[in-house]
Amino acid sequence: MTRIFTILLCALCMLTACGTKAKTSDSSVADNGKKSIIIYFSRSGLNYVSGDTIFLEVGNTKFLAQKIVKATGCDEFEIVPAEPYADDYTECVNRAEAETASNARPAYKGDIDLAPYDTIYLGYPIWAGTCPMCVFTFIDAHDGFAGKTVLPYSTHEGSGLGRSIEDLKKACPKASLKSGVAIKGSTVKETSIDPIINQ
Numbered sequence: 001m002t003r004i005f006t007i008l009l010c011a012l013c014m015l016t017a018c019g020t021k022a023k024t025s026d027s028s029v030a031d032n033g034k035k036s037i038i039i040y041f042s043r044s045g046l047n048y049v050s051g052d053t054i055f056l057e058v059g060n061t062k063f064l065a066q067k068i069v070k071a072t073g074c075d076e077f078e079i080v081p082a083e084p085y086a087d088d089y090t091e092c093v094n095r096a097e098a099e100t101a102s103n104a105r106p107a108y109k110g111d112i113d114l115a116p117y118d119t120i121y122l123g124y125p126i127w128a129g130t131c132p133m134c135v136f137t138f139i140d141a142h143d144g145f146a147g148k149t150v151l152p153y154s155t156h157e158g159s160g161l162g163r164s165i166e167d168l169k170k171a172c173p174k175a176s177l178k179s180g181v182a183i184k185g186s187t188v189k190e191t192s193i194d195p196i197i198n199q
């Protein structure tokens, strides 16, 4: 009898210890118990920057996303297209323009449950004047980010936010969508992320 009681006591102690560890291990939990996440699309490879074609090891939008994760401790999810875009710039532009013109919804790899999050930083390059269509595939698959606060930012080579905010308003009618911040792609290394996270 004493032995059974001791085993039960040990099991209870282990369960309590595990529960405590799970609660305290997540640095993306804010004081109000809510969580934030950055969701972004970005493409490494040949890109057109300030008049030159250059090879980017890490895409401009991803570079800023990494800065935001470092500064805020938020979680992250990268929207990776199921069918990768060509490294070649012109080939990629041709496909992107065709997808935008046909309002396509290209598939992405993997997924994430957004239930624990109330704040979403949303990063994307401007492609053909708006978000890459994969971003809309992700938004459609997550109920238009209903009930979430969304802080968008774009990287671009001259179009600013383009028409992305108008398009996001249509895709996220039940989200609280902030006005968005545009960052020129060639300046991401020296750019502060404060305007993005303080929208």
Ligand SMILES: Cc1cc2nc3c(=O)[nH]c(=O)nc-3n(C[C@H](O)[C@H](O)[C@H](O)COP(=O)(O)O)c2cc1C
Pocket: 041, 042, 043, 044, 047, 048, 056, 058, 059, 060, 061, 062, 089, 092, 093, 094, 096, 124, 125, 126, 127, 128, 129, 130, 155, 156, 157, 158, 159, 160, 184, 185, 186
């Ligand atoms: C397919 C494609 C389409 C683009 N279309 C535009 C555009 O319409 N307007 C613009 O300012 N920049 C455009 N760009 C430039 C990108 O928005 C810019 O280089 C951005 O910083 C790339 O971000 P990333 O490296 O995270 O993918 C385009 C680039 C690509 C590859």
